[in-house]
Structure formats: structure tokens, C-alpha cells
Amino acid sequence: MLLTVAYLSKRFGDQPVLRDITCGLAAGQVLAVLGRSGGGKTTLLKILAGLETPDTGTVLLDGQDLLPVPPNERQMVYLYQEPLLFPHLTVFENVAFGLRIRQVGKNEIVQRVSKMLEELDLGAHAQKAPHQLSGGQRQRVSFGRALIIRPRLLLLDEPFGNLDAQTRADMQQLFLRVTRQHQITSLFVTHDSREALTVGTHFAYLDRGLLTSFPSVREFIQDPRTSIAAELTFWESIQRTAFQPDYET
Numbered sequence: 610m611l612l613t614v615a616y617l618s619k620r621f622g623d624q625p626v627l628r629d630i631t632c633g634l635a636a637g638q639v640l641a642v643l644g645r646s647g648g649g650k651t652t653l654l655k656i657l658a659g660l661e662t663p664d665t666g667t668v669l670l671d672g673q674d675l676l677p678v679p680p681n682e683r684q685m686v687y688l689y690q691e692p693l694l695f696p697h698l699t700v701f702e703n704v705a706f707g708l709r710i711r712q713v714g715k716n717e718i719v720q721r722v723s724k725m726l727e728e729l730d731l732g733a734h735a736q737k738a739p740h741q742l743s744g745g746q747r748q749r750v751s752f753g754r755a756l757i758i759r760p761r762l763l764l765l766d767e768p769f770g771n772l773d774a775q776t777r778a779d780m781q782q783l784f785l786r787v788t789r790q791h792q793i794t795s796l797f798v799t800h801d802s803r804e805a806l807t808v809g810t811h812f813a814y815l816d817r818g819l820l821t822s823f824p825s826v827r828e829f830i831q832d833p834r835t836s837i838a839a840e841l842t843f844w845e846s847i848q849r850t851a852f853q854p855d856y857e858t
């Protein structure tokens with residue numbers, strides 16, 4: 610296992626927000642965590658990123674205790690709904706940033722950043738500033754910034770929540786293509802069951818601080834808490850009704 614989380618708990622005051630969270634993630638997997646609002650998804654990601662500390666429990670990355678490691682040494686990237694870009698830097702320089710602070714050579718930077726921009730369909734926008742881009746393009750730049758430093762774990766917190774349905778679907782496909790190509794391991798939290806099913810290789814449900822991991826996509830779909838089976842039944846009934854001969858009369 611690349612990531613092992615065991616019996617992780619967190620309270621804010623007397624409110625338990627995470628309760629004995631236990632899960633694991635092997636290299637290259639995408640754990641899609643579906644959850645209702647306020648269920649503790651962001652708190653879980655913040656603990657993994659080192660922005661919150663748990664009350665109890667362990668987190669291991671490649672067998673190493675992660676909790677004492679400062680956030681900037683965890684080799685993780687945390688992507689939010691709102692892409693965080695430097696407004697005064699070009700798209701190219703935003704993506705190059707992580708390489709510059711690691712003092713990667715100039716030629717290698719040009720080569721790696723150009724390749725990443727092509728992969729993200731941003732080649733034509735390299736010299737633009739973030740405010741000259743659409744929301745989806747900005748989120749792609751934010752992706753490029755994250756991936757260029759080859760993180761060991763990518764943490765995604767509703768990354769496409771602010772995008773319209775078509776852009777969101779495009780971004781999901783792009784996420785799949787790029788993370789597969791770079792063999793990125795990710796923990797992807799979302800409210801949206803379709804998104805979870807699209808991006809996930811493994812599935813979990815988080816509600817009121819309790820995480821359920823499913824042994825297969827089938828169990829995930831069938832669990833009544835995910836509401837996926839109910840939604841399928843709904844669409845099937847719509848289809849049956851809509852195709853009845855007397856429907857339009």
C-alpha cells in the first residue's frame with residue numbers, strides 16, 4: 610500500500626468530524642470518496658496534506674509515519690475547487706513554479722512545462738495571465754502545476770465543482786488520461802456519484818465522519834447510501850414512461 614490510514618479520528622470541540630477512518634490506497638489507484646456536505650471530506654484531506662492534525666490514528670505513506678512530516682515535505686498536492694494560481698505569472702510560469710523552486714535546469718523546465726501544457730491542451734495559452742482564461746482552463750493550469758512536480762499523492766477536493774456540466778465531464782476525462790499517463794495516485798472527494806464512478810478505481814462513502822470502503826464498484830452502486838441504484842431506477846422508469854405510445858397525448 611502506498612497510503613495506509615488507520616483509526617483516524619478528529620473532533621472540533623465536542624463534535625466528532627472523523628471517526629476511526631481506516632482505508633488504504635495502492636500506487637496508481639484513484640480512491641473516489643463520495644460524501645454528503647459536512648461529512649468530513651475536507652477535514653480528511655487537510656489531515657493528509659498536513660493542514661490539520663488528527664486527535665488519534667496513524668497515516669503511513671510507503672510505510673513511513675506521515676504525521677510528523679511538515680506539509681511541504683509530504684510530496685502531496687492538494688487541489689481545491691478554486692484553482693490557486695499566481696495572478697501576476699503567465700500560464701507557463703505558473704506551471705514551471707514548482708520546478709524553479711526545486712532549481713531544475715532551464716532547458717529541462719522548458720521541455721517539461723511545454724510537454725505538460727500540450728498534454729493539458731494549454732499550448733496556445735502559455736503566455737496568458739490567469740485572468741485571461743476560462744474556469745476550466747484555470748483548473749487545467751492548476752493541474753499542470755500539481756503534476757509537474759510528480760507528487761506521490763494527489764488530493765482533490767471537489768476540483769470540478771465550479772464548472773458547467775460539459776466542462777466538468779471534459780475535465781474528468783482529462784484527469785483520467787493524465788493521471789494514468791503519469792501513474793498518479795489520487796484521493797478524489799466529490800458529492801457527485803457520476804463523477805465518483807467516472808474517475809474512481811476504488812470507492813468509499815463518507816458520511817458523518819464514518820468511512821465505508823467498498824470491495825468493488827458493484828457494492829458501491831448497490832449500497833443504498835450512495836443513492837446510485839435509486840437513481841438508476843428513476844432513469845429507467847423515465848425511459849419506460851417516455852417511450853410509451855400514449856406518453857405525448
Ligand SMILES: Nc1ncnc2c1ncn2[C@@H]1O[C@H](COP(=O)(O)OP(=O)(O)OP(=O)(O)O)[C@@H](O)[C@H]1O
Pocket residue numbers: 621626644645646647648649650651652653
Ligand atoms: N476548523 C474547524 N473548526 C470547527 N469546526 C470545523 C472546522 N472545520 C470543519 N469543521 C466542521 O466539521 C464538519 C466537517 O467539515 P468538512 O469541511 O470536513 O466537511 P465536508 O465533508 O468537506 O463538507 P463540504 O462538502 O460541505 O465542504 C462540519 O460540521 C464543519 O462545520
